[in-house]
Amino acid sequence: MVCCGLYTSACVHIGDLPAPAPDQREAARTNTQLGLDYLAQGQFTLAQEKFERALHQNPQLPETHIGLGWLFTQKREYTQAQSYFENALNLDKRHPETLNLYGILLC
Numbered sequence: 001m002v003c004c005g006l007y008t009s010a011c012v013h014i015g016d017l018p019a020p021a022p023d024q025r026e027a028a029r030t031n032t033q034l035g036l037d038y039l040a041q042g043q044f045t046l047a048q049e050k051f052e053r054a055l056h057q058n059p060q061l062p063e064t065h066i067g068l069g070w071l072f073t074q075k076r077e078y079t080q081a082q083s084y085f086e087n088a089l090n091l092d093k094r095h096p097e098t099l100n101l102y103g104i105l106l107c
Contacts, residue, residue: 028058035067039074047071062091066098073105081105 035050048071054064069084085102088095 024057028054062088
């Protein structure tokens with residue numbers, strides 16, 4: 001009987017353990033992709049929410065900055081767009097998509 005009590009007690013304690021933290025880099029990639037999907041559908045508010053969440057999860061992901069740059073280009077908020085493209089270039093100076101979209105903005 002003592003063994004059963006210990007086993008039950010151990011189960012309760014195991015259930016109380018917090019779940020492992022999600023991989024923030026992967027979560028940021030997922031939110032960035034969702035942002036791109038919403039952007040392609042013209043849903044700017046939802047896209048911006050996903051990009052901002054991705055930035056919070058991993059501010060070092062160039063694709064998130066690129067997405068925000070393109071979002072603000074589409075919204076004709078060129079100063080913000082330029083800032084995000086420059087952030088992306090600071091993270092990866094040779095990223096072809098950044099170079100292409102930033103070039104479009106500058107033209």
